[in-house]
Amino acid sequence: MDAPFDITSLPTGVLMPLSPLVSRVLAPNPSPFTFTGTQSYFVGQTELAVIDPGPADPAHIAALMHGIAGRPVTAILCTHTHRDHSPAARPLAAATGAPVIGCAPLTLEDDGPRADAAFDPDYAPDHVLADGDRVAGSGWTLEAVATPGHTSNHLCFALLEEHALFTGDHVMGWSTTVVSPPDGNMADYMRSMQRLIDRDDLVYYPAHGDAVEKPQRLARSMMGHRRHREGQILRHLESGGSVAIADMVADMYRGVDPRLHPAAGRSVLAHLLDLQTRGLTREHHGRWEAVAA
Template sequence: MPPPFDPADLPTGLLMPLSPLVARVLAPNPSPFTYTGTQTYVVGGDAVAIIDPGPNETAHLTALAAAIAGRPVVAILCTHTHRDHSPAARPLSILTGAPVIGCAPLTLDDDGPRADAAFDADYRPDRVLGDGDQVTGPGWTLEAVATPGHTSNHLCFALLEEKALFTGDHVMGWSTSVISPPDGDMTAYMGSMQRLLERDDALYYPAHGEPIENPQRLVRGMMGHRKQREGQILRFLERNGESAIPDMVADMYRGVDPRLYSAAGRSVLAHLIDLDGRGLVAPVGDERWRMC
C-alpha cells in the first residue's frame, strides 16, 4: 500500500504548464483549508495576467518573478480577498508595474464574534471588475463571472479562448467550499452554482486542487451534496427537537478531521440561515435551532 498522501510533499515554486495559455505556480502554504496550497495562475504568452497571486511570502514572490521571466504583466487578478489569495497582489504590482484588478475590497461590519480573520484587510484594487467585464492581452481574454456565496465579492474568470474557467474557491478540486456567515451566503452560493451549471465551460482551474474536466458533472454533484446536507439538518431537528450547531456537526461530520469542525459549523449555520429564510427552521435563544 502506498504511503498516505501528504500535500506538503508537492513541489512549490515551479512553473507548470497546463495548456497553451495557462501555467501555474503552487504557493508553499498547504493546510487543512488550502489542501496542497494556493495555485497562482499565469495566463498568456508574450504578455501575461496573474490570477490569485497568493500569500505575501518571499519564496512565492520570488517564484512568481521567475515564472514571469521579464514578460509584461497586463493585470494581477484576484478572485476574492481571503489571505491565501490576494496579499501578494500589491508587492507583485510594485515589482511588475501591473495594476491590481478583480474583486471588490471587502470590509465586514459584524457586531458578533469576529468572522473576518481570514480576510485581507489591506487589499486595495486599482480597478474593480463587474460581472461581464473583460481584461485582454495578446491572444487571450479574461471575463469576470460574479459568483457570490463563498464570499460576497467572489469572482470567477473565464478564459474565452480555451472555454476554461478559473474558479478560485467557488469550485475547488478537492473539497466543497466553506460558506461562513455573515459574509458567506448559502442562498447566493447555490444561485452561483446554478449559474455555472448553465454555462458551457469545458474545464475548471480551481485555486486548490487539480484541473476539473467535465465540470458540469462536478457542479451537479456539489449541489446535490448541499441538498443532502440540508436534508440531514432537517432530519436531525425532526429527531432531536431544538438543537445546537455543535451537536449537528458531531452527528453529520463523523470521520472528518476534527480541525475542520469549526468550518463545518459555519457551513451548517449557512444552511440554517438559508432554511430560515425559506420558513423551514427558526433560531432559538442561545444559538439553538428548531423546526418551524
C-alpha cells in the same frame, strides 16, 4: 468541506504549464483548509495576467517573478480577498507595474475558524470588475463571472479562448468550499453554482486542488451534496426539540478530520440561516429547531 486532509507531494515555487495559455505556481501554504496550498495562475505567453497571486510570502512572490521572467504583465486579478489569495498582489504590482483588478474590496471581522482566511484589509484594486467585464492581452481574453456565496465579492474568470474557468474557492478540486456567515451566503452559493452548471466551460482551474476536466458533473455533484446536507439538517431538527450546531456537525461529519469541524459548522450555520429565511427553522439561545408547517 468533506474531504480528508491529505496533502500530496507537489512542488512549490515551480511554474507548471497546464495548457497552451495557462500555467500555475503553487504557494508554500498547505493546511487543512488550503490542501496543498494556493495556486496562482499565469494566463498568456508573451504578455501575462496573474490570477490569485496568493499570500504575501517572499518565497512565493520570488517564484512568481521568476516565472514572469521579464514578460509584461497586463493585470493582476483576484477572485476574492481572503489572505491566501490577494495579499501578494501589492508587491507583485510594485515589481511589475501591473494594475490590480478583479473583485471588490471587502473587509469585515471574521469570527470563523480560519485564521488564514481572514479578509485582506489592505486590498485596494485599481479597478473593480463587474459581471461580464473583460480584460485582454496578447492571445487571451478573461471575462469576470460573478459567483457570490463563499464570499459576497467572489468572482470567477473565464478564459474565452480555451473555454476554461478559474474558479477560485467557489469550486475547489479537492473539497467543497466553506460558506461562512455573515458574509458567506448559502442561497447565493447555490445560485452561483447553478450559473456554472448552465455554462459550457470545458475545464475548471481551482485555487486549491487539481484541474477539473468534467466541470459540470462536479458542479452538479456539489449542488447535490449541499441539498443532502440541508436534508440532514432538517431531519435533525424534525426529530424533535432544539439542536446545537456542534451536535449536528459531530453526527453529519463523522470520519472527517476534526480540524475541519469548526469550518463545517460555519457551513451548517449558512444552511440554517437560509432555511430560516425560507421560514423552515428558527434559533433560540444558540440552538435551532424546525418551524411547524
